[in-house]
Amino acid sequence: MRILHTSDWHIGRSFHGHSTLDALRRVLDALVDRVRELGVDVVVVAGDVFDSAMPAADCYRLLTDALEGIRGAGALVVVTSGNHDSAARLGFQAPFLGAAGVHVVTDPLAIGEPVTLDDEHGPVHFYGIPYLEPALVRHLWPGEALRTQEQVMRHAMGLVNDDRAERGGRSVAIAHCFAAGVEPTPQLEREVRQSLTQGSLDVVPLADFAGPDYVALGHIHGRAALADGIRYSGAPLHYSFGEADKPRGAWLVDLDAAGLAAVEWVDLPVPRRLVTLRGTLDELLADAAHGEHRDDWVCAVLTDPLPQVEPMRKLRDRFPHCATIEHRPERGPAEPDARSYRDRVGRGAPDPQVVDDFLAHVRAGERASDDERRLIADVVSERRAEARA
Template sequence: MRILHTSDWHIGRTFHGTSTMDALAEVLGALVQQVRDDAVDVVIVAGDVFDSATPAGPAYTLLGDTLAALHDTGAKVIVTSGNHDSAARLGFQARLLRDGIHVVTDPRAVGTPVTIDDSDGPVHFYGIPYLEPALVRQHWPDAGLRTQAQTMAHAMDLVRAGMTAHGGRSVAIAHCFAAGVDATAGLEREVRQGGLDVVPLAVFDGPDYVALGHIHGRQQLSDRVRYAGAPLHYSFGEQHKERGSWLIDLDASGLACVEWLALPVPRRLVTLTGTLDEILSAANVEAHADDWVCAIYTDVLPQTEPMRRLKESFPHCAMVQHTPIGGAERAEHSYAERLKSAVTDIERIDAFLEHVRAGQGASARESELIREVLDERVAAEAFV
């Protein structure tokens, strides 16, 4: 059996205020073509289908179009809900979907497989929707579930019980933060809570393959436990992470091989660092005019209308940051402490300039002008 493992579509997410719907539709179209070209039997979507619990109408349209296109290839589809999804909204139409498309959102179904046969016999797919301990402990009141790790461990115990009852090959699908992953800072949110919500790798022992979602970059935790990541870049922190899916082959005895299938990137992401003039150099403009650009300019002083100037050369500049050279190496004393220790007006003015200029005090010419102004003030006050 040939399986495609994808996850974290986040339909409806914006990128710095810009809709990603068209770009995602392009990428998902390429994924459908891969399913057709590689004769995939089953497509797994491991959670976070939508970016919001209340997706807009176009998000439902894109999901429906993609599921229909996958179904038309002849592949079966198994979808689980993630922490961004509303399980109720994602699952309400499950009974209305055409045969061969399975949407797993009910925690009470954990341990009950979706069974799909091939020439070597049945393969049992155990979908685990995202399980929020506070919401699902009512279903298992005796389990004492307080953390994500405890909840996922209980769910996998149910999966292993199902494996014992049904026999044959098995695949588990879950959406969580597993131990050993490299997360994108500030992006994979909500399934966090420090070490309490990190699920140990040993929890996933048993199935022939474990398809995980939640982390946006591909991750291989073991030969049989992997994250596919998101099909589209959703932050500059992801710009160096490949986009794609895992192609898994199961033979009669279990996992046979796993291959990475890369997906196209509709628009590259790039971070440019330097002075504003350096970032706006002809070479940069030629190389990155069509890219999403994050500009980090290092001029000592803030520049006038940097975003406007950047957009004139980089129409898709999405982000600008002012990070002065040496800004992290400011004096240990706070501005208030420098003012307190200053004796003369010149020292007080210089402390102020250092504070607002990221450590850059008055230049020699500025010091001369400051002294002249102060001398004039003293002279004027002498005649009052």
């Protein structure tokens, strides 16, 4: 069986005020072409299909067209919900979609019930694990201590592996979470830092995913191979300048009669490159070397000592797709670090990590204790649940 692993489409997300729908449509059209050219049997989408819980009508049209294209290219589809999705909306009419070959898994109580698809070697069981917010799902399993992502994912994988033991055969798990080994490799540490400034909270140990032949993960926007059979595919588009150096594509996974046979990266097109240019405003406007970036998305980091007059207007005369400007005056080595606390923590850090970093900031490096971390996880989870409600 040949599987294409993708995730984090984030249909409806804007990029510095610009719609990404047309660009994403081009990439998903290319994905459909890859499905047809490579003879893909199943496309897996590991969460964050939409960027918000209430997508606009155009977002549904794009999703419908993409799914119709994949099915027309000859592949079945297995989709799970991510933390950006509304599980109820994404899972609407799931039984009818399943009959059409698009299997949408958003119900936590269905975690141990696989979508079973067959090839010439027999069945392959696909276990979809939707994003699990502890405060929203702990009532489903009242006998379990479910305070953190690690605990809920360990419980979910327990359900998966219990069912696997009864059914036998080959299997694929699909999950949307932060995953890392207990002793991460330098490559993984670098990937996590660059993607989301991830810390030690809300991380699911790699060992918890043991069992299935392949684990298709979503949530981190850069591709990552945590183990041969445990991988992130990343997002199909670049959604921030911090992702500019990360390739866009999907994993092509082959299963033979014994299990995982091969995994290969499949590139997808980048509709418009992203580049960060650094220098004074005059340097960016005059340097001939920057001419090649006229058609790129540009983040201009201005090093002028003082703010300049109408910098965006001037920059867009040369770079029509200049998306954002950051003013970072160059400081001498003896000057103190003038960055704000927010900048030191890092944009995009998970809420529990922000609290943990703040405690370290105000307590001279002393981070939260184990009891405090449990309390932080409870409070953050409950606030997320209130916000969703």
